[in-house]
Amino acid sequence: MSVALRRRRNAELGLGILAGAVTVGGYILVALSDAPDLPADLPIFLGAVIGLYVVAHLAVRRLTPAADATLLPVVALLNGIGFVTITRLDRELARIQAGWVLVGVVAFVLTLLLVRDTRVLERYRYTALMLGMLFLLLPLVPGIGRTLNGARLWVSIGPLNFQPGEAAKVLLVVFFAAYLTEQRALLAEGTWRVGRFMLPAPRHLGPLLLAWGASIIVMVQEKDLGSSLLFFGVFALMLYMATSRAWFLAGALTLFVGGAVIAYQLFDHVQVRVTTWLDPWPEAQTAGYQIIQSWYAFGTGGALGTGLGLGNPDKIPNAATDFVYSAIGEELGLVGTIAVLAAFLLFVGSAFRVAVDAQRLFPKLFAAGLATIVGLQTVIILGGVTRLIPLTGITLPFVSYGGSSLVANFVIVALLLRISDEARRAPVDDRDARSTRGVAR
Amino acid sequence: MNAAIRRTGIGIVLLFLALAAQLTYLQVLRANELENDPANVRNFLRDITRPRGQIVTADGTILAESIEVDDEFEFQRRYPTIGLFSHIVGYQSIVYGNTGVEATYNDELVGRDFDIQVDDLSGILSGTDPTGTVVLSVSAEAQTTARTALNGRRGSVVALDAQTGEIVAMYSEPSYDPRPLASHDLDQVRTVFGLLADDPNNPVLARAWRERYAPGSTFKVVTTAIALDAGVATPDREFPRLEELALPQTDRTLQNFGGSECGGTLVESFRVSCNTTFAQIGLDLGETLAEGIERFGINTDSPPADLNPRVARSVGPERGSFELDQPSFAQAGIGQADVALTPLENAMIAASVANDGVMMVPHVGIEIRSSEGDLIDEIGPRRWKDAMTAPTAAAIEAMMLEVVDRGTGTNAQIPGVRVAGKTGTAQAPGGDPHAWFIGYAPADPAPGQRQFAIAVLVERGGDLGSEATGGRIAAPVAADVLRVLLGLET
Numbered sequence: 014m015s016v017a018l019r020r021r022r023n024a025e026l027g028l029g030i031l032a033g034a035v036t037v038g039g040y041i042l043v044a045l046s047d048a049p050d051l052p053a054d055l056p057i058f059l060g061a062v063i064g065l066y067v068v069a070h071l072a073v074r075r076l077t078p079a080a081d082a083t084l085l086p087v088v089a090l091l092n093g094i095g096f097v098t099i100t101r102l103d104r105e106l107a108r109i110q111a112g113w114v115l116v117g118v119v120a121f122v123l124t125l126l127l128v129r130d131t132r133v134l135e136r137y138r139y140t141a142l143m144l145g146m147l148f149l150l151l152p153l154v155p156g157i158g159r160t161l162n163g164a165r166l167w168v169s170i171g172p173l174n175f176q177p178g179e180a181a182k183v184l185l186v187v188f189f190a191a192y193l194t195e196q197r198a199l200l201a202e203g204t205w206r207v208g209r210f211m212l213p214a215p216r217h218l219g220p221l222l223l224a225w226g227a228s229i230i231v232m233v234q235e236k237d238l239g240s241s242l243l244f245f246g247v248f249a250l251m252l253y254m255a256t257s258r259a260w261f262l263a264g265a266l267t268l269f270v271g272g273a274v275i276a277y278q279l280f281d282h283v284q285v286r287v288t289t290w291l292d293p294w295p296e297a298q299t300a301g302y303q304i305i306q307s308w309y310a311f312g313t314g315g316a317l318g319t320g321l322g323l324g325n326p327d328k329i330p331n332a333a334t335d336f337v338y339s340a341i342g343e344e345l346g347l348v349g350t351i352a353v354l355a356a357f358l359l360f361v362g363s364a365f366r367v368a369v370d371a372q373r374l375f376p377k378l379f380a381a382g383l384a385t386i387v388g389l390q391t392v393i394i395l396g397g398v399t400r401l402i403p404l405t406g407i408t409l410p411f412v413s414y415g416g417s418s419l420v421a422n423f424v425i426v427a428l429l430l431r432i433s434d435e436a437r438r439a440p441v442d443d444r445d446a447r448s449t450r451g452v453a454r
Numbered sequence: 455m456n457a458a459i460r461r462t463g464i465g466i467v468l469l470f471l472a473l474a475a476q477l478t479y480l481q482v483l484r485a486n487e488l489e490n491d492p493a494n495v496r497n498f499l500r501d502i503t504r505p506r507g508q509i510v511t512a513d514g515t516i517l518a519e520s521i522e523v524d525d526e527f528e529f530q531r532r533y534p535t536i537g538l539f540s541h542i543v544g545y546q547s548i549v550y551g552n553t554g555v556e557a558t559y560n561d562e563l564v565g566r567d568f569d570i571q572v573d574d575l576s577g578i579l580s581g582t583d584p585t586g587t588v589v590l591s592v593s594a595e596a597q598t599t600a601r602t603a604l605n606g607r608r609g610s611v612v613a614l615d616a617q618t619g620e621i622v623a624m625y626s627e628p629s630y631d632p633r634p635l636a637s638h639d640l641d642q643v644r645t646v647f648g649l650l651a652d653d654p655n656n657p658v659l660a661r662a663w664r665e666r667y668a669p670g671s672t673f674k675v676v677t678t679a680i681a682l683d684a685g686v687a688t689p690d691r692e693f694p695r696l697e698e699l700a701l702p703q704t705d706r707t708l709q710n711f712g713g714s715e716c717g718g719t720l721v722e723s724f725r726v727s728c729n730t731t732f733a734q735i736g737l738d739l740g741e742t743l744a745e746g747i748e749r750f751g752i753n754t755d756s757p758p759a760d761l762n763p764r765v766a767r768s769v770g771p772e773r774g775s776f777e778l779d780q781p782s783f784a785q786a787g788i789g790q791a792d793v794a795l796t797p798l799e800n801a802m803i804a805a806s807v808a809n810d811g812v813m814m815v816p817h818v819g820i821e822i823r824s825s826e827g828d829l830i831d832e833i834g835p836r837r838w839k840d841a842m843t844a845p846t847a848a849a850i851e852a853m854m855l856e857v858v859d860r861g862t863g864t865n866a867q868i869p870g871v872r873v874a875g876k877t878g879t880a881q882a883p884g885g886d887p888h889a890w891f892i893g894y895a896p897a898d899p900a901p902g903q904r905q906f907a908i909a910v911l912v913e914r915g916g917d918l919g920s921e922a923t924g925g926r927i928a929a930p931v932a933a934d935v936l937r938v939l940l941g942l943e944t
Binding site for chain 2: 250253314328347354391399
């Protein structure tokens with residue numbers, strides 16, 4: 014490893030130690046507040062989580078030494094804050110979450126090991142599409158699909174419960190990045206003459222319509238509005254990034270709004286979400302209960318928060334999953350919520366940097382798609398719990414309790430690191446003419 | 455492609471900025487409102503497991519304190535004086551929340567008040583939580599005397615410092631024991647609460663400021679003040695001697711007490727509490743009466759006192775109703791018909807006469823102290839209403855002195871003290887009349903001497919029933935309490 018690469022990895026380690034210090038500090042505060050009366054074995058789980066990040070760091074040193082140095086420490090920080098918050102809410106969930114971090118880090122290392130070259134993924138684009146659609150629709154299969162909190166997102170096979178939609182989102186981004194890389198010229202220029210306009214031929218637009226259809230099915234059949242919005246938003250933005258044609262965005266927005274309006278007319282659960290978003294107070298004990306408790310949590314937290322372990326975030330329903338940000342808002346205040354938001358901004362910003370720095374088109378678009386997933390998912394759930402937009406239950410990446418989400422997001426980080434490493438190690442003369450910023454520094 | 459990727463990134467950053475703006479809105483601009491929303495249970499849950507300061511009287515009696523206990527709530531609230539101050543102090547219940555001073559001064563008791571935090575910085579460093587002690591203006595001795603003097607009869611005694619509005623005694627009979635309601639045994643709390651709620655005597659009701667009664671003849675103080683300030687009457691104006699007064703718009707009449715004949719000057723009429731005179735004044739005032747009572751805080755918002763539940767609104771004839779219903783104004787002149795006052799309001803009326811016509815905001819809290827005993831905050835006197843002019847107050851004082859010297863209120867006399875007062879025997883539907891006395895002493899305070907105003911109400915004439923009058927039943931109670939307040943041995 015060269016001096017420059019070693020320096021970058023040492024910077025990553027330094028930032029990771031900072032993230033670890035924040036996590037341990039938060040953990041000690043929870044323990045001192047003595048409200049939840051922590052059992053003696055929990056520090057072991059905290060130690061295990063920190064140890065797993067050391068493993069992840071060593072894997073990065075070994076497998077992607079030139080990769081971006083901020084992504085993994087930011088993930089460690091977000092995951093650490095999430096773990097502390099979950100510990101504070103429910104010690105049993107914290108133990109399970111520690112187990113999911115283990116699975117996540119294993120998936121992370123495996124991804125780094127298996128995906129040595131992003132060209133492999135580009136090649137298996139249709140496999141990714143088939144698997145992605147399968148996972149997306151799996152919860153609808155009778156017998157194994159499960160409905161929880163009104164949304165049919167879960168699959169139960171034997172003792173295993175998971176949300177296949179989390180895996181689907183990564184697989185479908187693989188397909189779309191590959192497909193759009195191939196078709197971008199045709200889509201951008203248009204080959205289909207309609208009057209004075211040149212439009213992309215319908216067969217080139219097929220996958221877009223497929224995505225729209227899939228997102229509508231998810232919205233209607235699985236009643237999962239958040240994932241529906243996320244899928245469609247990511248695909249529309251990738252189409253825009255691939256073609257630089259803003260009217261794709263306008264068209265996609267029209268399609269989504271049209272679909273949403275029809276869904277609003279036809280389905281009660283969509284209407285309820287919108288009504289409680291506009292005014293939750295008349296239904297304070299029923300439909301509006303969650304969002305009002307969330308507002309109380311943010312308001313009670315105020316600027317500085319009540320202090321870890323000193324609030325009552327257990328009054329918010331689903332505080333460890335969808336509403337984990339409200340729990341952070343109550344106990345850590347605006348300082349804490351803005352810090353978490355800044356960490357996400359850093360993550361999403363670094364991910365977009367990876368995309369911009371990538372030389373080949375497929376990894377560039379793929380990284381941009383992954384950055385968009387994390388960014389949009391963050392906006393959808395945080396906008397929901399703060400009542401900026403209608404509430405749709407999805408997890409806050411890395412922070413919320415939840416195995417499928419955590420594992421999928423670990424895979425996303427591994428893929429971003431692979432792309433980053435690839436770009437920074439590529440010989441200078443091999444570069445795409447438009448990407449001039451990929452110099453390791 | 456990079457330009458489009460950057461633009462997408464910028465778009466997501468803008469969405470993040472919108473989130474930051476919404477968070478600032480919730481956690482800064484709306485924070486206070488959301489935190490204190492009555493439906494937000496957080497503060498209550500937090501406070502119940504926190505140490506909590508004492509509530510004490512100015513003369514050092516502990517009314518409420520917390521002791522550490524070995525259960526999930528960590529602290530148990532104790533009320534050493536049992537039922538003596540329960541309406542004022544209230545209770546802290548894990549089921550029903552806080553009432554009384556426990557509610558109004560909750561932030562100070564748990565030390566949420568910023569000044570207490572700063573003052574107790576050393577306490578924070580040494581690991582003890584800062585709490586505040588709330589000092590009340592009430593006197594345990596006067597309160598005990600009020601209870602003894604009521605002697606189990608339903609009613610209220612309210613005594614105020616006439617110049618500051620400080621409540622020095624306020625007892626309502628029957629009262630209740632707050633201790634089982636502060637228990638940590640949920641079943642016990644619910645059972646006792648249910649029993650109290652079902653009790654026909656309604657002991658939880660703070661009659662002194664939550665129940666309204668026809669004030670009867672005590673209201674002649676208000677009628678007279680409004681008439682003097684409006685120029686409708688002078689102390690020397692002669693009124694005809696009558697047994698009854700014909701009421702307009704009807705063939706009914708309004709009779710004097712016991713059907714006796716009375717009249718003469720305003721002073722003479724006031725001394726013997728002559729109904730026909732004051733009913734006539736009520737008619738002469740008309741709309742001016744409805745306007746004037748608002749200067750006494752009647753038909754307005756209730757006084758902003760630090761009492762919980764808040765003070766009930768006292769009522770009288772509405773503006774604009776004279777043309778339609780003149781007999782009600784004759785009745786209002788003698789404190790009947792539409793007039794209904796809380797005993798607290800009636801004490802404030804007496805205090806305003808003593809205080810040159812100025813009505814003060816009544817309050818029980820006077821000081822907030824740190825757990826170390828350092829003074830954090832003082833709750834000073836606040837003007838509320840200009841009820842009457844100073845010359846009118848002086849003229850009414852002269853009439854009220856006559857009442858106690860040689861009128862209906864002689865039972866309120868205290869040897870060596872100039873006592874001003876007015877009795878009332880108020881007809882109330884469904885039973886015997888209520889017996890009232892309002893007044894104050896001393897009427898001629900030495901420089902620096904406190905003047906105490908008092909209102910005594912005995913529901914349904916107490917043990918005398920239909921034989922009761924304000925002078926017989928209520929005036930002696932007032933004299934007992936005033937004697938103690940003035941430092942005279944009973």
